[in-house]
Amino acid sequence: MIRFLTAGESHGKALVTVLDGVPSGLALLVSNVNPELKRRQEGYGRGGRMAIENDTVEILSGVRNGKTTGAPITLLIANSDAKNWENKIVPPVTMPRPGHADLSGVLKYGLSDIRDVLERASARETAARVAAGAVCKALLKEFDINIFGYVTQIAGIYAKPFVSKNKDAVERSPLRTTDAKAEKLMIRAIEKAKKQGDSLGGVFEVRAVNVPPGIGSYTQWDKRLDARLAGGLMSLQAIKGVEIGLGFEAAKRTGSKVHDEIYYSKGSYFRKTNNCGGLEGGMSNGSDIVIRAAMKPIATLYKPLNSIDIISKKKVKATVERSDTCAVPAACVVGEAIVAYEIVNCFMEKFGGDTVLDMKTSLKAYLKRIKGR
Ligand code: EPS
Numbered sequence: 547m548i549r550f551l552t553a554g555e556s557h558g559k560a561l562v563t564v565l566d567g568v569p570s571g572l573a574l575l576v577s578n579v580n581p582e583l584k585r586r587q588e589g590y591g592r593g594g595r596m597a598i599e600n601d602t603v604e605i606l607s608g609v610r611n612g613k614t615t616g617a618p619i620t621l622l623i624a625n626s627d628a629k630n631w632e633n634k635i636v637p638p639v640t641m642p643r644p645g646h647a648d649l650s651g652v653l654k655y656g657l658s659d660i661r662d663v664l665e666r667a668s669a670r671e672t673a674a675r676v677a678a679g680a681v682c683k684a685l686l687k688e689f690d691i692n693i694f695g696y697v698t699q700i701a702g703i704y705a706k707p708f709v710s711k712n713k714d715a716v717e718r719s720p721l722r723t724t725d726a727k728a729e730k731l732m733i734r735a736i737e738k739a740k741k742q743g744d745s746l747g748g749v750f751e752v753r754a755v756n757v758p759p760g761i762g763s764y765t766q767w768d769k770r771l772d773a774r775l776a777g778g779l780m781s782l783q784a785i786k787g788v789e790i791g792l793g794f795e796a797a798k799r800t801g802s803k804v805h806d807e808i809y810y811s812k813g814s815y816f817r818k819t820n821n822c823g824g825l826e827g828g829m830s831n832g833s834d835i836v837i838r839a840a841m842k843p844i845a846t847l848y849k850p851l852n853s854i855d856i857i858s859k860k861k862v863k864a865t866v867e868r869s870d871t872c873a874v875p876a877a878c879v880v881g882e883a884i885v886a887y888e889i890v891n892c893f894m895e896k897f898g899g900d901t902v903l904d905m906k907t908s909l910k911a912y913l914k915r916i917k918g919r
Pocket residue numbers: 556593594595596627667668669670671672673844845846867868869870876
């Protein structure tokens with residue numbers, strides 16, 4: 547099992563990730579992590595913070611001469627904005643934002659300054675998760691498993707369905723979509739929301755390609771890969787819904803219009819459709835894993851909503867913190883990291899070893915065993 551924890555506040559000195567259980571012999575350089583951090587910073591609709599930060603990682607432990615040693619890996623991302631907060635008198639935040647962790651956070655931890663909550667609740671923490679995900683992605687790449695995400699909807703504007711040949715175009719798109727027409731409308735909607743002091747949400751989809759069948763298990767609830775993927779994505783700030791394959795649409799159809807028929811050719815089973823999103827019985831079935839997450843609009847509104855001051859108990863407008871108008875493309879990149887982490891863990895439960903070589907030997911033996919069955 548790979549486990550990881552993150553630490554750090556949004557305007558503290560740094561964000562830190564400690565990953566335990568990564569096998570030895572994995573080539574790992576900052577160049578595996580930094581492009582992922584950059585991808586997370588991009589996207590039309592982001593706020594002023596991204597102009598301040600140029601997220602880069604320092605590898606503090608677990609890697610020697612460019613290869614993992616099997617020891618815990620520590621990754622550090624410095625906050626460039628921290629120096630702007632040093633020695634500054636910061637007035638307490640007392641007007642909780644509806645939709646944010648602010649109010650429940652102060653009640654839970656017995657705090658009187660909402661800043662003590664928002665510093666850690668902020669989606670800035672996701673930079674540390676993307677760093678962890680970059681390590682998981684590098685490990686999965688050793689087995690030719692690729693994970694990739696794109697935006698399918700912003701503020702009710704839908705992009706045309708993704709086709710794999712469009713992968714490069716997604717990377718070039720400011721909204722991680724390949725539908726130029728929809729993108730224009732999305733940008734217009736973001737501009738309008740920004741002008742009105744409002745915020746927007748949307749939906750992204752993550753796809754995992756080349757996952758062998760049988761990752762995850764039906765034998766116990768907490769071994770189900772679908773459950774782990776959904777739980778992982780729900781842990782991402784602002785996510786309010788997760789769907790796999792057809793998702794909620796499947797509930798409207800008859801079984802014959804949902805289930806993917808099974809075929810066999812040259813020693814392998816295959817399906818011509820993928821309504822189940824690559825997951826049956828809590829296990830991968832060899833088709834692409836396809837999972838979507840719905841992000842609510844960001845809780846900081848420049849035209850704030852009604853709230854109550856936690857000290858005076860008077861009716862006020864919620865506090866206004868610097869924020870993004872829309873961060874769905876960034877959430878999509880974090881979603882990739884989360885999916886990579888959940889898949890790599892189920893993968894390691896099946897093919898785990900102390901070295902990458904052990905894992906390769908184990909996978910090879912399994913693929914040989916199921917071939918022609
Ligand atoms: C974010 C950093 C934050 C916000 C945003 C995401 O930076 P700052 O608060 O300094 O502007 O832009 O955080 C939130 C949306 C939130 O609710 O806290 C980041 O690095 O992604």
